Amino acid sequence: MNIVVCVKQVPNTNEVKLDPKTGTLIREGVPSIMNPDDKAGLEAALELKDNTGAHITVVSMGPPQADAVLREAMAMGADDAYLVTDRAFCGADTLATSTTIAAALKKIGKTMKIDLIITGRQAIDGDTAQVGPQIAEHLGIPNVSYAQDIKVDGDTVTVKRQFEDRYHVVKAKMPCLVTALGDMNKPRYMTPGGIFDAYRENEVKQITRKDLDVEDTQIGLKGSPTRVAQSFPKQLKGKGTIVTPDGADAAADYIVARLEEKFII
Amino acid sequence: MSFEDYKGIFVFVQQVDNKVNNVSFELLGKAKELAKDMETEVTAVLLGSKVSNLCDELAKWGADKILVVDDPRLEPYTTEPYAYCMNYIIKNYKPAVVLYGATAIGRDLAPRVSARVKTGLTADCTKLAVDSETKGLRMTRPAFGGNIMATILCPDHRPQMATVRPGVMKKAEPQAGRKVPVETVNVKLTDAQKTVSVVDIVKNITNKVDIQSAKILVAGGRGMKKPENFKMLRELADVLGGEVAASRAAVDAGWVEKDIQVGQTGKTVRPKLYIACGISGAIQHLAGMEESDLIIAINKDAYAPIFEVADYGIVGDALKIVPELTAKLKEAVAAKEAV
Numbered sequence: 001m002n003i004v005v006c007v008k009q010v011p012n013t014n015e016v017k018l019d020p021k022t023g024t025l026i027r028e029g030v031p032s033i034m035n036p037d038d039k040a041g042l043e044a045a046l047e048l049k050d051n052t053g054a055h056i057t058v059v060s061m062g063p064p065q066a067d068a069v070l071r072e073a074m075a076m077g078a079d080d081a082y083l084v085t086d087r088a089f090c091g092a093d094t095l096a097t098s099t100t101i102a103a104a105l106k107k108i109g110k111t112m113k114i115d116l117i118i119t120g121r122q123a124i125d126g127d128t129a130q131v132g133p134q135i136a137e138h139l140g141i142p143n144v145s146y147a148q149d150i151k152v153d154g155d156t157v158t159v160k161r162q163f164e165d166r167y168h169v170v171k172a173k174m175p176c177l178v179t180a181l182g183d184m185n186k187p188r189y190m191t192p193g194g195i196f197d198a199y200r201e202n203e204v205k206q207i208t209r210k211d212l213d214v215e216d217t218q219i220g221l222k223g224s225p226t227r228v229a230q231s232f233p234k235q236l237k238g239k240g241t242i243v244t245p246d247g248a249d250a251a252a253d254y255i256v257a258r259l260e261e262k263f264i265i
Numbered sequence: 266m267s268f269e270d271y272k273g274i275f276v277f278v279q280q281v282d283n284k285v286n287n288v289s290f291e292l293l294g295k296a297k298e299l300a301k302d303m304e305t306e307v308t309a310v311l312l313g314s315k316v317s318n319l320c321d322e323l324a325k326w327g328a329d330k331i332l333v334v335d336d337p338r339l340e341p342y343t344t345e346p347y348a349y350c351m352n353y354i355i356k357n358y359k360p361a362v363v364l365y366g367a368t369a370i371g372r373d374l375a376p377r378v379s380a381r382v383k384t385g386l387t388a389d390c391t392k393l394a395v396d397s398e399t400k401g402l403r404m405t406r407p408a409f410g411g412n413i414m415a416t417i418l419c420p421d422h423r424p425q426m427a428t429v430r431p432g433v434m435k436k437a438e439p440q441a442g443r444k445v446p447v448e449t450v451n452v453k454l455t456d457a458q459k460t461v462s463v464v465d466i467v468k469n470i471t472n473k474v475d476i477q478s479a480k481i482l483v484a485g486g487r488g489m490k491k492p493e494n495f496k497m498l499r500e501l502a503d504v505l506g507g508e509v510a511a512s513r514a515a516v517d518a519g520w521v522e523k524d525i526q527v528g529q530t531g532k533t534v535r536p537k538l539y540i541a542c543g544i545s546g547a548i549q550h551l552a553g554m555e556e557s558d559l560i561i562a563i564n565k566d567a568y569a570p571i572f573e574v575a576d577y578g579i580v581g582d583a584l585k586i587v588p589e590l591t592a593k594l595k596e597a598v599a600a601k602e603a604v
Contacts, residue, residue: 013410014549094388098380125409127529128388130376133344137380142460143344145373158464163281163369168341169465176461183523225385225422229403231415234548240560240576244567251581252589255561256597258577262559264481264538265505265597 001054002112003045004105006119007038007073009066013124034069037120041180043187044150045118046077052152055079061089061101067204074198075190081204082108088209091221098134100219103212105139116157117177121146132179143177144170148184271423274300275360278311278323279370285319288366292429293327294437295393296364302395308332312350314340324445327437331447336454341466342370346458348377353452355382360424362402367428375428385419387427411529411552432477432533474508476525481507481538484527485515488543488564488583492520498542501591512544528553542583546571
């Protein structure tokens with residue numbers, strides 16, 4: 001079985017801070033990581049490989065430095081890696097991104113039959129959850145989103161598909177695309193031998209504009225129906241009254257008085 | 266494509282088990298406001314099996330017209346039959362705007378539809394407005410983990426599509442007894458659209474509370490120190506008739522369940538009263554609660570960012586203050602009842 005896992009390199013948004021004076025993002029020193037949902041998807045693929053045997057290809061679209069997440073994926077146990085990179089892909093929104101990745105997967109699909117595609121549900125920098133289902137649409141295959149568990153039996157994939165108040169057990173014939181939830185598993189660490197191979201032995205293959213069968217009007221900024229009109233730091237509603245009462249008793253009195261004022265009690 | 270052909274605001278109505286999700290009513294409310302600015306109408310798109318009984322409710326919450334597709338293949342929800350219907354409706358009715366709730370269904374369906382229709386889709390919007398000049402939709406959403414806001418346009422493609430976070434938009438004033446035109450759309454679904462099969466449905470059996478509908482929330486964070494201390498928050502919430510919520514730190518520490526998490530990766534809430542106890546107030550948390558009517562924050566650190574959004578900030582130890590507060594509130598409530 002051949003599994004493709006799509007991974008994205010993202011800034012660790014948990015460590016992003018705002019400059020208190022200017023209200024702008026401080027980007028310096030923010031580490032880049034493999035997107036958590038994608039990493040869970042990779043772990044799910046690695047578990048399928050452990051249990052039933054599978055060949056795992058990781059694919060990432062991004063700038064040349066996204067090479068790092070592909071090497072990390074190989075050090076965790078992926079067999080093959082492709083970096084989809086070209087200046088022509090810059091400025092892509094989710095539609096142009098998914099078109100580009102789908103075209104790259106079609107190209108990879110010429111050398112091997114792809115049975116299962118796993119993506120993360122969403123990336124922590126954009127939080128859109130759009131690219132996975134959109135890739136499936138471009139490829140004309142079914143997708144199952146929000147996977148809490150992925151099992152394969154013959155040519156069928158069985159997914160525990162999470163909703164807010166329930167889950168569905170969904171069966172789909174492969175080829176199929178599944179988007180993984182970050183909390184579905186605990187991704188393994190890279191192995192020392194894996195790290196050695198990932199950096200010394202294995203290569204990250206590149207896919208660029210000329211490899212893809214797409215029109216210029218479908219990719220990059222030109223292929224993006226959406227435009228960012230404006231971006232601005234989040235405006236907070238503004239400070240109220242801050243007090244430092246003398247002890248818990250006084251603090252509780254203060255709060256009770258405020259709640260009475262506002263007719264909450 | 267001629268833009269003038271695309272008219273009206275369509276709201277995808279999410280129903281599960283013949284019950285309309287609250288976010289759909291919120292969207293109808295918002296769509297009504299937008300429709301006024303665009304000088305157009307609000308159409309509710311209702312998909313499901315034996316769902317026509319829900320039409321009165323949709324009219325009550327602001328739909329001017331209802332399109333219904335009734336087909337057994339639409340139960341339970343799977344992506345393709347729904348995407349097929351939405352694509353059919355968009356191609357045939359040409360809406361200018363299509364809105365979906367940013368739920369586990371909406372966030373699966375809308376991207377699939379956007380790629381089929383080849384139009385833009387803005388995810389998880391928290392604000393929608395009409396551009397006064399172009400009459401286009403201005404869709405504002407948090408990005409970068411809630412650190413920045415971005416306003417997105419879809420200038421050259423129709424329809425303009427967005428998913429909208431539950432709990433953010435306000436419902437319109439209900440108009441009971443309102444009757445609006447209902448049209449059944451014959452989409453001609455076939456089994457070819459059944460690309461996946463649902464073999465089991467497992468509902469959460471716990472009686473989990475919905476923090477999004479609570480009027481009062483008492484929320485705890487890392488400063489609560491250990492899971493046992495959430496008991497005191499429960500007691501405070503009980504006195505006030507509220508519910509307990511938590512920050513991501515408390516959820517990640519395994520102290521409480523994820524379904525009560527407030528924030529960018531949790532839920533957006535706007536209760537009448539939000540008491541934040543031992544929550545420092547990471548921007549991701551603030552994004553989920555700053556619209557609350559009244560915010561009271563208790564935190565040891567006078568420089569905690571939670572104080573930036575609090576109406577009343579109390580610098581002090583929540584672990585000591587909360588039990589005191591609960592006791593005093595009990596007294597105050599008892600005194601009032603005695604009168």
